[in-house]
Amino acid sequence: MTRLFKNIVLGVALALPAWPLTSLTAHAQEAVVKAADVEALFTSPDPKLHANKQVTYKIIRDLLEAGHWDKADQYLTERYIQHNPNAASGRDGVVTYFTKVLKVQPKPIPEKTSSPVVFVSAEGDLVTVGSVRQYKDPKDPLKTYTTTWYDTWRFVDGKADEHWDSALKAQ
Template identity: 60%
Template structure:
């Protein structure tokens, strides 16, 4: 004997009423707890496991030396040549990333003794390291207000160098045409 399962859905008018009620409620972002950085960010990039420690240290240098200070001449030390990129705004390959960085014209600064990025957490497992950051955003409903959320970068490491990268980047919308 076979049984079939049927799904009962809400009447359309009730679903619309529920949606309207949800939209009328105050936005939850206004009541959120702020995302805060860790007190000792650099300690998050350590591990008693030698492999995880090496990968976390490479992630620290990617953030501090490359992203914060702009010392992309060090990229070969921390990124493989093939560096697979899952960010839709940047092509794969270390050489192509370096071309993009050059076009962006980012400033080069002294490498700080301690990182300045607002790191929330660092998680390492196997070949992966995930770094989460505080991200301050303007409230699109009220530009005079802002809120915090979390940004992340995740790398897969091969022999202590990042070989693959993921983050939360999105393709931005096209600017509105002036009439």
């Protein structure tokens, strides 16, 4: 902020005594919070959207959470286009990333997902899931903050054929 702009803002604040000077300070963000009923978000009265949301749910629960990448052929097309910069495209490329690079081991598939899902949006052949992500505050490592992670899948013939997310390259 330039000195001139600061002086103008301060002058306006002083000219309006009803406007407290604290209004000039930044306020903390609102925390991103998990939905009360996550499973309900993966339903729709539209049969096609419902089917796509259900496969999305299984991708999250069975593959990403439980690590059952042996089931990937049930949920992902063979050509699965991957826009995450860390995993190769193709179902085999994604399976290799999770099983050989990250060395994810399968564990029992839970009845319900534990992912902190905030919302699920479906339109046409796309399903987008927003989830809570918590990070250390770079200005104060004793504090954390929340933000939203996004995953979007495009479906072809009942399987995810393309994926986008917010991932950055791993270091």
